[in-house]
Amino acid sequence: MYRIRFHGRGGQGMKTASRILGTAFFIEGFEVQDAQRYGAERRGAPIFAYVRADRTAIHERGVIGRPDLVVVADDTLVPVSAAGVMQGIGPDTVLLIDSAESEKTWRERLNLQGPILVLPRLIPLEPSEMAYVGTECAAAAACLTGIISLASVRQAVQQELAYMKAGVVDRNVEIASGAFARMAAHSGIVQEGGTTSHHDRTVPSWVDLPADDIGESSPAIYGAATSVAVRTGLWRSMRPVVDTSRCNRCTWICGSFCPDSAIARGSEGYPQIDLDHCKGCMICVAQCPPHAIVAIPEAEAVAQEKEGAAS
């Protein structure tokens, strides 16, 4: 049985990726399960979806614990433990990362024994093209199994996206074909994992825990606004930057429209953007009367900061 997990951010089309791959498997005659992990559906928040495919009926249920292939659509998720990207990765698991960085970098960073592949980005994806990443990942995954033809992938894309505009479907088919071709050298690298049975499961050794006092088991939180400890700035793919030479210092505009309480009035009256919490919605960019706030890609901003720190 093939067990494949897709990790990405809400809006990148991970659910669609699992559907496209599932349908491609189905066209090839497999029994298939594909599902998105149920949870709160948030743009920018970590999301995953998974596919099981086998030649016989599938009795396994639930989230895939031991994947044969893990596809990561957004490489910034790898260090986010809540995203669970690394969960259950064994020596035979193939890791495919959509990243601007090299295989070597990822190998050193993650210290994994299994194969790591990098899916180089076809185009600098515009925010509006974010959802194409899912199609790209699905097609690359299909190629890596070595048992799905390009024709089946194309048919699956057309079938799953049939409700979209013709131009968008064509663009997705084109992107799928490109990703499939770029992975050709690694076709068949993903090996089917064996079947598992609940009989093989290692029974955990149970430890008795006495019931705690209510004050310890459900302590009350008296602190105000503790949510600031959560760094939602990690969601951001674009960063708003204030050009003070054009800024009118009317922070009641950007500061009122920011839905995340992330813009304050700084000491000189310029808006101060709280980058630990700005989720990158870009409402401030759209609403700034003198267009003094611009959006730059987060990766670029981080690189500039590093350069600034080094010099």
Added chain:
Amino acid sequence: MTEARFQRMKDLPSTHLLGAGTAMCAGCGGLAAVTEVYDVLGENTVFVNAAGCMTLLSVYPFTPFRGSWLYTAMASAPAGAQGVRDALDILRAKGRITPEEDLQVVVLSGDGAAGGIGLSATSAAIDRGLDFIYLCYDNEGYGNTGQQTSSATPHGALTATDALRSGFAGWKKDLFAIWVANKPAYAATVIGGEPLDLARKLEKARSMDGPRMILALAPCPAGWGYDPEHSVEIARLAVKTGIWPLKEYADGETVHTRLPHPRQPVENYLKLQGRFAHLFEPARDEPRLKEIQDAVDAYWAPLEAEHAGG
């Protein structure tokens, strides 16, 4: 008199009470409204939250609030509010809290709970004259689970439950009218993209007693299908096209706080959203667009006639 606090955008609070770091989507129109509401109501507010997107605001041990927050099932938030109000009244009667320490009880609920699952409990709370504010962030669907159809879904909109992708055949339920029919102390429609109008209404609501309702249209990037940066633009267009009338009810009378003039065609609002894309592509669905425009025109016709006459 109380409205004098907010004359211009500049008068709006420059620091916000609601903490950052919540799990709401980037560009959430509901969070924008809740942030603005909390700024006006102040720290002495206790939220009773019906299940929905906003229940993810407080996930132990993290909370964006500065005071208490209570999580209830979708149908029972007004009952929860009753319990909290009763407890506060008892503390007041026993002299254990001063009038200054008393709290404003606010139900926070989405449109699924407000107009559907929780409507009967709400109706009963108004009947009992419960002293509370009911704040509904209306994103026109069950957004937290992927935007399934709710009773607040507008005509023609695509939702996750629309397998045929033909658009919602029904019409958005008029929750404001339902509240007004119950004769509450106050009811108002607001939107986060018009913060000044919202602040004035909240300032008025907080000075009153009894059942009060604030209905905030909440543009939803994920559920409505648009890029988060357009949230405020879409909110403004909802008002300018007349699809979201800004109004308030008090003392038996409904007054519109904004008369969109000139009123823009509704398609300026619809065409920015993926959930209405099928009305424009591959071909314009003229009968459907006309139906939606006609409904908006019919709503405004008497008001515009009155305005022109006066």
